[in-house]
Structures are given as C-alpha cells and as structure tokens.
Amino acid sequence: MNYLLDTHIFLWWIFDDPKLDRQSREIVANPNHTIWVSSASAWEISTKHRIGKLPEATELLERYDTLLADAGFRPLSITTAHALRAGNLPIAHRDPFDRMLMAQSQLEQMPILTHDRAFQLDFLTTISP
Numbered sequence: 785m786n787y788l789l790d791t792h793i794f795l796w797w798i799f800d801d802p803k804l805d806r807q808s809r810e811i812v813a814n815p816n817h818t819i820w821v822s823s824a825s826a827w828e829i830s831t832k833h834r835i836g837k838l839p840e841a842t843e844l845l846e847r848y849d850t851l852l853a854d855a856g857f858r859p860l861s862i863t864t865a866h867a868l869r870a871g872n873l874p875i876a877h878r879d880p881f882d883r884m885l886m887a888q889s890q891l892e893q894m895p896i897l898t899h900d901r902a903f904q905l906d907f908l909t910t911i912s913p
Contacts, residue, residue, distance in 0.1 A: 785818070787819055787896075788822060791824075791881060793812075793897050793898060798844060798855065803899075819855075819858065821859060822860045823860065824881050830845055862884060869887035882900065
C-alpha cells in the first residue's frame with residue numbers, strides 16, 4: 785500500500801519525535817508499505833526554516849535527499865496536474881502546502897498520513913490516527 789506523509793509526520797519520523805503515535809510509526813515502518821514524501825514538504829520545511837519557525841531543520845535541509853533515501857521514502861514531485869487540482873479544490877482551506885498534498889493524494893490515489901484535521905474531508909482518503 786502507498787501512503788503520502790503530511791509534512792509534520794515526515795518531520796516527526798526523521799526527528800524521532802514522541803508526538804508520532806504508535807499506529808503511525810507502524811504504518812511508516814511496515815516494509816509492505818511504500819511511503820511517499822511530496823516536494824511540497826521540502827518547500828514547506830525550507831520556507832518555515834527560512835522564516836525561523838523550524839530552526840531545527842538545518843541539517844535536514846542540508847541532507848534532505850540522503851535522509852529521505854535512508855528512511856526508505858520516495859519523493860513525489862509536483863506535476864502540472866497536481867498544481868491545477870490544488871488550485872481548484874472546492875474547499876476554503878488556504879494553506880498552499882496542505883492544498884498540494886490534498887491534490888496529490890486525490891490524483892495519486894493514496895491516503896495521507898496526518899494528524900491535521902484540515903484533511904478530514906469527505907472527498908479525501910485520509911489516515912488520521
């Protein structure tokens with residue numbers, strides 16, 4: 785099964801943060817699952833780091849591709865189709881990173897592993913432990 789990680793889940797996994805619950809850890813660690821991380825997450829992390837909201841991400845950003853590969857995660861690039869879907873989602877949610885992840889989840893037909901209530905919408909397949 786394929787899963788798309790929301791940015792905070794990716795960060796909690798990389799930093800071994802205790803906020804990452806047991807169910808999420810089991811899903812990510814399961815060798816039968818393919819775990820995807822969107823380019824939107826790299827964009828979000830670097831943006832938050834630049835504005836001082838994520839100072840602990842310096843090393844992560846310097847070694848992003850290596851850490852992604854070491855974790856066994858696959859990168860999911862942003863396509864034109866993803867961008868068009870994100871811009872046209874019929875929801876009021878304004879966060880561009882979340883909108884992109886929602887669009888990618890829909891188009892790639894994979895659930896998002898998240899704790900963010902903004903993703904709990906009827907038209908999305910979402911895992912929200």
